[in-house]
Amino acid sequence: MKPIWIVDDDQSIRFVLEKALAREELAVRSFTNPRDVLAALDDDEPQVLVSDIRMPGGSGIELLGKVKERHPGLPVIIMTAYSDLDSAVSAFQGGAFEYLPKPFDVPKAVELIRRAVDESLREEVRDGAQAQMPEMLGQAPAMQDVFRAIGRLSQSNVTVLITGESGTGKELVAQALHRHSPRGENGSKGPFVAINTAAIPKDLLESELFGHERGAFTGAQTTRRGRFEQADGGTLFLDEIGDMPFDLQTRLLRVLSDGQFYRVGGHNPMRANVRVIAATHQNLEDRVRQGVFREDLFHRLNVIRLRLPPLRERREDIPALAKFFLGKSAKELGVETKRFTDAALAKLVRFDFPGNVRQLENVCHWLTVMAPAQVIEPKDLPPELGSEAPPPAVPEPQPEPAAALPPAPAATVSAAPAPVAAAPAAMGAAAATTDADWLAGLEHEARRLLLSGEPEVWDALTRKFEARMIHTALDITRGRRIEAAQKLGIGRNTITRKIQELGLDD
Template structure:
């Protein structure tokens, strides 16, 4: 019978050591624990242990600093890093120094056990080393919420690859920041980072912007021009608002992704594309595919690794840290120091933030610039939030708000959330779908699931109603009320 695997745990929190010992012991592992990096190092140097779990902050040495020393003498020993610091830099440092996995504290115990089992089952691959200087503590992304922790872990896994990434999220969530982090901490960091916004370039010029053009390729082409692919040679090309790319350009981009080469507009010589592609959009590409506005084959080429950025309303626990970051930035730019009291911070946490982090940043900068007092409270916060929120449309005839008024108010909010950009195509169908589903569902409930009566109430053909029930994925429960 084979000996059980031994796990070495280093954490200065006795409670965590006890919990992990019990959980991993129940799985049949031998567990040894310590609260000091020096003890862990002595065990590893003596050849003990089959896997290491280490905290970052310990009394005598950082667990991150210990990893390179361990890898030097025992390169195949898998290391799992735990940390309450929970930043992107912590995740990146752990990955670049050779950690198998990074887990933020507090962690799910079942997840940690799963990571341990996966570590024993996965062949070890050597760390390639990448990223900025490990001592560079500038934070490209802010937040310690569970949603952001998952993004940090994903980014840490991707920095040493050239995999194509598609970043989705509402306007103002920080899609370009994520793209820059992938570049700045990756193996192409010494190359250029080139961004192009598909929504900001006239459709007829997009191919020339991407691939360049030869002299005389079209009217006004008086000289050869380099495209973004050439400008990004050896680095990263960030295709922002990819959902706005016209069909012809989509076809050419697909060919580049498939064959790894392109030609300038009006040119004949094929050129190799040595760039990493990162795409981003606030639009629903699946919906655009159904509408025939986006190529499905291009979507799968771009969406090798999807990253969804949560809207700020889904990570309200990050608001205080974001506010402090923006206040610190304002002070570095010469504005006087400011703080926000608990009542003001609570008001910020209650706000819906249709403009996401960008809206919060603008608000904080406005507060820092316009108010003399050092401590800002509920009155100032609510005043600025009210000033930045468009008023609801007036009700008609002095009566209560009707269905049309409610729809109009929500559509105004929807258009406001897009700032200066227009919503994606297909708005008419999306609005109808939002209204149709509850209308048909409630009518079926009122008729106790009788589709003939429901069709009569709605004024629809019975076959049309059946098709809508199927297309909208509506559950029909007979006899319900």
């Protein structure tokens, strides 16, 4: 593991942290100013960077910005005096992992650094898995149509509307469109910026999209760049566009029309060269007829439409996807990859998967943790898979073409799929499971860890339990944290803190 870098002109702070981290068997490298840190980054990289805010020769906030440009995934902890909490807010906006108020309690400082190290190691595992991960999997004709459409659009910057049920992988398609476009890895390497318009409260969404000037509203202590500015030269992915508030749709239409916008509280027009890709699980034509979505914005977005098929329309892809997700989960958890029996795979293929690919991935992650043996049999599958859909007796109708060039007129555009209606049934099946079933699984996993001598079993199982609960709630609420917190019976500050601690923000 790489060393922890400490940046502070105060020798006593450096000494205390060096000794405390040495007792934890963590390597440390210390610096007195940001200039030396930037020079060292040319040849080396830390696991975690801990920096003071105010130092001779530069500030910690400036250092944070420069470090994040080189190493976006590096956790940075900003140390600050209590009088500098305004600066701490700026640190968070700049991408800091956490701030550490001075004077600090040494054990708490070490605990915070430990959390940052864990996050960094998880990020490395994710990056390694991502490097080996194919962009998308699918041999079904409907998915081959999608792949061909991405190929045809690879040299274009045209606006794209992606439709499909929740969990079908709309953001993956948006990333692929960006990556293979002139703005992506094969072109100028512009940024890919995503925002879920349904997950952000209405009164904050405008600031998130367009940024705000200092003093524009209560709490706006600094000027903030919005997502359009952050995506300049690249791609902005607007997920769940059908839920965007009506008044903000007007502002979005103006940006798409002339490329100009104003920050909240701003008076100077801003420009951003951004390709917009939008996605929704809703039928936008119906939303237009209901008067909750602007028809002119719909036509502006609906230049090219890609429809992602639900998993039940591409059952032949389920075995390959399931095996891939088992391998991915095993890498993330640092365990040996499990495998399915033919009977277990056959049962997976017969299930309808109302949550689509995302639900299949969650099932595979659950099996990696909870299946008692390395070979997964039908009886090991989670209870909600008990309700199987029989294979269709007649061939299913072919889905609409994945893309149409040129775009179809509004009257002939095919409707987006309706929102998932089968999810409550699957949830009901899971809810019908007796306490004994899942508690027995928990007991089995606890017994396995305890007998194998694993350290910190309590913390490990608690983190998995909390992560699964929050992940499920966010899946049900389509990422809306406040609603997820209400369903779980916890405060919104608690769910935000837990999401950070458990690394669920990715």
